[in-house]
Amino acid sequence: SAVISQKPSRDICQRGTSLTIQCQVDSQVTMMFWYRQQPGQSLTLIATANQGSEATYESGFVIDKFPISRPNLTFSTLTVSNMSPEDSSIYLCSVEYHQGTQYFGPGTRLLVL
């Protein structure tokens, strides 16, 4: 498995601002994913981030709202732009290992006021 860290672990933000979440892995991985977990809900995939290519977004998520960077094989960022209270969620990154097995970071708990 991998050791995955996320920064920040939690934040409280004002509406209209943006927050960038960092995801760091202790080994090189090809595929990284970003998920959102709204309060009391399951996880929903936001996008897949592969190094060297543009992120692939799921239906309902757009690059202008959730821009993603993947500069190397151990790091990725997700920005939540122009935030509203509806963006209050836990944001989790994950990495894919053998045959689709994914390991998750601890998550970033975001509250938008």
Add this chain to the structure above:
Amino acid sequence: AQSVTQLDSQVPVFEEAPVELRCNYSSSVSVYLFWYVQYPNQGLQLLLKYLSGSTLVKGINGFEAEFNKSQTSFHLRKPSVHISDTAEYFCAVSESSSGYALNFGKGTSLLVTP
């Protein structure tokens, strides 16, 4: 795309009793199946996975699950639960055609009481 149904949103159980958390998925030629656990205010931890081979898979913390292709099910079981097993449990499925992205069920909240 695959869909996952967790039939029970909440499962209350007494300590040391057995438990089964149910999971069904939509049919596909080849899928990979996972159970994750989320303790309060924590991230997701992989409990166990089915990729291929033996249909009975054993995971951490005494949990096991059985892949049943004919019933498209992947139920999670533990013969004797502890208070510390209280958590949210998520069943998930992925397939290579979708780039191994995970599709999660809605989760089952397991509450273990003395």
